[in-house]
Amino acid sequence: MTETAHPRTATLRARAEIDLAALRANVRTLRARASGAALMAVVKSDAYGHGAVPCARAAVAAGATWLGTATPEEALALRAAGIGPPVRILCWLWTPGGPWREAVEADLDVSVSALWALAEVREAARAAGRPARVQLKADTGLGRNGCQPADWPELVGEALRAEAEGLIRITGLWSHFACADEPGHPSIAAQLDCFRTVVADAEAAGVRPEVRHIANSPATLTLPESHFDLVRTGIAVYGVSPSPELGTPADFGLRPVMTLSAALALVKHLPGGHGVSYGHHFVTAGETTVGLVPVGYADGIPRHASGTGPVLVGGKWRTVAGRIAMDQFVVDLGGDLPEAGAEAVLFGPGDRGEPTAEDWAQAAGTIAYEIVTRIGKRVPRVYVNEEPNGREG
Template sequence: MTAPQASHHKHTSLPYYTGRARINLDAITHNVATIRDRVHVRSPHTHVMAVVKSNAYGHGLIESARAAVAGGATWLGTAQASEALELRQAGITERILTWLNTPHSDFDPLLEHDIDVSVANPHAVHAVIAAAQRVSRRARVHLKVDTGMGRNGYTVEHMNEIVQPLIAADHAGHISWVGIWSHLACADEPGHEVNQQQVAAFDAAIAYAQAAGARFEVRHLANSAAALTNPHAYYDLVRVGLAMYGLSPAPEVGDSAYFGLRPAMTLEADIATLKELPAGHGVSYSHQYTTPTSTVLAVVPLGYGDGIPRHVSGTRATGGLGAPITIAGQRYRISGRVCMDQFMVDLGPETAAHAGDTAVLFGDSARGEPSADEWAEIAGTISYEIVTRLSERVPRIYTHTDATTS
């Protein structure tokens, strides 16, 4: 067994912190391999891109990237250029695509570090070509097409405005065509008619660009949900984000276990205080919760400063009870408002818990722990946000087993 490691962005050692996110890297490796194998049943030559943007959805950029590669990912994807460069600086050599840029973006270091770039508008095209001329290297370009998401990318009707300059730059030796890609808006609803419309629009975009002279190594459209539910969207590459961290990208279809995924993150904290309170005692700001009987109250030292959503608070509308947590093997719910650094839990008049015991906020439901999906439902959001919003100040502890202690 590999010993757990503590890690935190730009720090090599940490003082004690009251909570931690335990990241099971074997789970990430397992999830990527599971998705790869599922895709290869229908499309044996389709590659897997592990999307590690936003600090790998809160799980840790470098560690998660390496775990994904161990599971069979041959590409890595980031939103920000800084993330892509950090991967290269860590010695990761797999193909990397980064896709968010503005008119102020600097493409030079990306090209110098052999990082693929996405172009979605004319200013990006001209900036990439200029960078390629400055650094005397061909830019590896992926053309982003808006097939119906209404977000980044050029629509098929206006593609000529960016395709023609790229064709000329290819002939001049400044760029290399690598990919064409788009993003599905309703992949988490496999039967939605928009999915078929977007596949058709993507096919039309590919045909147009190829007729103009573009030649693509990879065409990619599928995100996690499509990789698990829609073989028509596989093409040459699938981009796996949420699912690689073991969370279901299509909860209306099935949970993590349904898709054979294992949640990688377990968020926990050490109970700071246990104390007795009488019946009728208000708890936390605005007294949204009042103790119904004499009871034992636990103070859990994580709060919205750590990324715990205030929307998982217990309010009067919910009887003062919020998101579920487990303490000493028993399930409870947050009592009253979540504060910046802590929240409270009513344990009832009899409890086996002690100060210093571990409270599990969310983790793997297969172990009886609350899930990020449960938290998301209470917060009125999605599991993506629950894990991604976890603050940088919360240490990530990396393990290679399902054990939650070393």
Template structure:
């Protein structure tokens, strides 16, 4: 076969009206809202929408608005700066940040951000911060993750000091919480150990004079697997907002377009190091998205994309800015849409497929989508829902 090349002349084949026109991530907020409603119904208690890491790459502010409109009553983030972004956007719902620099406690208080406290150092930093009202804190007990949280042997002392500061009007203990290592496995021994330790920890806190407003433990996996066992006063849902989990709808579609097409004979090496070769006379389509945009290099030789109503495999190594797709004997055209991942309605790959191909989870696939891929929001909520209230 003689190699021929068709070069892009600028016709996209579909509308990419943001950025450089090479790729976009479309976030369907109707899916986000549907997921929130489903999870609220399953949990049977108020829901904290966890919009950390820019809402898993979906866009923190617009996603937070959709979640609140659909029935979430709290927002959760990891870092104080993420919370400040939400406050500056005008969102007033109760808001918790749980992995923070104690030196920024003043900033958190100024923006009405609740802080997680895992030990004496955290508590001291919050107590030193300045504000008219007591600092709002959630005491975190490590029940077995051995990650963040107060170790069990230090819990009684943390409770006692917190109660003293609360009586002095310096802090207000709003919540007590922990995190499950096997949230999707209600029958796991580790889960039952954590549940027992959490119950004991809450009892110690109450016997020490604390009266938290919310006790929270369950994450998305726990809400889906056994909410009655883990839900308490509040559930924290992150992954489920974006369609990660059974019975939920993925909200993000990552798409791009064909920018070059060439006919290539059998046996030709493709890409760096020629890790793959064509096995037949075929057509190769160049797609302008690579590992800088979130396409994992581990997908080399495994992944597929959706083009012209069918799946087609990647061929050759994933490059920083581009991948090559083997589209077979029938050529595609420059400008043809290419779906990298989506909800799977038409057979296109999903984030779950990409996670399987690359040996990771859907969370990493979504959060790995690079910043130079513009996000386009459809069916979003443009104003803060009137049903929200100021933090209680």
């Protein structure tokens, strides 16, 4: 669980400020994009690094009726935090021997892609003395989790038998896109066609699901024909574009939720020809000043952004000088002399001219999802713009 600190009183080495008003606004924007469908806010991986419980509460306050997690442990933690029905929670990444009974007793929706999982959830339902809420997942082309179309009739048939026994309720039919973030990719139409087919086949066999869903964040934003009964929005909830090719957050009416900053630990002069950080991959061209930013790859700052990562200090963009180390890195200040303790903003919404998570993704050769998700537990999350009752924190 991430730490929290009060923004007005805590003096912090570094902080990830989480704007819950921005998150609520993003959820409302996404709901408007898919006005005919319910909205699931995906809060897996500690809400993509933003803090699962506060973000889940904020999303529900803004109208999300479903929450999504990868692991059952993540889902059970939400229930333990008091997020109960009528909010539905779907968890989809199961391995044999998982906490099926606990999931059934917590009234979670569990995803089933194979007969072994169906067998385990049936036994859990017997032990719990109540039916399990089961969603059947089809592999429509991603080639990852999900049941292949050739095996779908058998899985559906066994699930219907379990439902007739009173052991499960088939609450959903779902799948996941492979290339929804690549506009015009031929797999998108092919997966939609396959999904419509497997849904029709299941319903013809007698399945009456509460929800049918395939749309992730990019599909929610760009493919209205994919919305069905429910859309699953993950990275877009946090105001990050799922793909630069699709548009910026502002293009979709979204606002980044996380601002990552640190206090300069040291500012000093260096002569020309002086090596900086491990390996001396950066050598000063002439006399300059440098600032020490007290975060590193142990805090989730990507080492691949050594020499390229952007930071705003004193209203100017600076660049990481040399290698990013475990706990710290250096920026070249070009002769400027901010005081120790001055703010260094690594990324945020961009309102003040600061870099964004996408800028760091470009610098590190990765995606913005990874930038926000990897920010570690040593960086406290500071929640701002909570609801007046304070229940989000």
